[in-house]
Amino acid sequence: MTMLKTAFEEIVDVNAIGKEVNTRKVNDLLQKAWMENLKPAHEDTRRVLALLIDPQLDFMENGALGVAGSIKDTENTARFIYNNMDQITKITVSIDTHNPFQIFHPCWWVDQDGKNPPPFTAITLDDLDQGKWIPVLHAKKSREYVLNLEKNAKKTLVIWPYHCLQGTVGNAVENQLANLIYFHSVARKTVLQKVVKGTDPLSEMYGIIKPEYDTKNYINIDLLNEIEKYEMIVVAGQAKSHCVLESVKQILEHYSSRPEVTSKLYILEDCMSSIGGFEAATEAAFNQFKLQYKINLVKSTDLVLK
Secondary structure (H helix, E strand, O other): OOOOOOOHHHHOOHHHOOOOOOOOOHHHHHHHHHOOOOOOHHHOOOOEEEEEEOOEHHHOOOOOOOOOOHHHHHHHHHHHHHHOOOOOOEEEEEEEOEOOOOOOOHHHEEOOOOOOOOOOOEEOHHHHHOOOOEEOOOHHHHHHHHHHHHHOOOOOEEOOOOOOEOOOHHHOEOHHHHHHHHHHHHHHOOOOEEEEEOOOOOOOOOOOOOOOOOOOOOOOHHHHHHHHOOOEEEEEEOOHHHHHHHHHHHHHHHOOOOHHHHOOEEEEHHHOOOOOOOHHHHHHHHHHHHHHHOOEEEOOOOOOOO
16 A cells, blocks of 8 residues: 555545535645656556546446445545555556537427427437437437348447536546546656547446447547556546446457457446446356456455555
8 A cells, every 4th residue: 555645535535525616725635646646657567557437426326327336436436546556557547528418419300299208218219210309419320320220230329318418517537536647647656548438429438448329430440559558457437337337448458359358447346336227237247257357346445556
């Protein structure tokens, strides 16, 4: 365990996790981080990546698309990073980023009375062909997307509450976790890597590597190549059932023939939670990943980096 001069409570206010106002002064924290005099990350002989999936305010329990359990998950994540400050080489955080007019938001669709679908409505290709739901924009491309989503991704389009809108408070990384990960950046002299995802209006992007379907066949090869360089990849974030699951799945599928890479993934099970109703399917998927790809399913308190 890292022995730091700065106490965990000086960096993270546990009672303020998920709240919009940061109760800590970042400038003061980063001055303290510099004074820790920790070994620079580039000197690590074993490189460890902490991969944080969408740890944003809108996914906290009171957020626009709140995940039950996310506040405790965030505390656990922060404590893990704090306790392993001198062992984590780099932190990569993905930031789900949207605008109102995107294909999975209510204002993209109307019914025959001009009303938007309520959040969590499932829209199928049959719904479109029967005129139940009508796209406000890009009718041809919208149908093509729903068709290919069902055909290739084996998924149904779900309308989500407006969330992680670019430039809003909900789009931000949760404040107390942000305090901690920037503290790590300065203390270890390593640049925090931010991966923005989800800006394409005509596609969903649960995973950090590629959209569910898009005509450009975008794949974040640079990120995959970066991940491969580490001896350990420790994963936390929200929601376990969607963005975490899809991110892990995409990484595993890309490296499916390379168990020396897939076996380096450590999933912190007490640092993520599923959206209600998806728990059983999510656990089954991760257990299958463990059998097939030899990933490691662990609790943050049991994984001590030395």
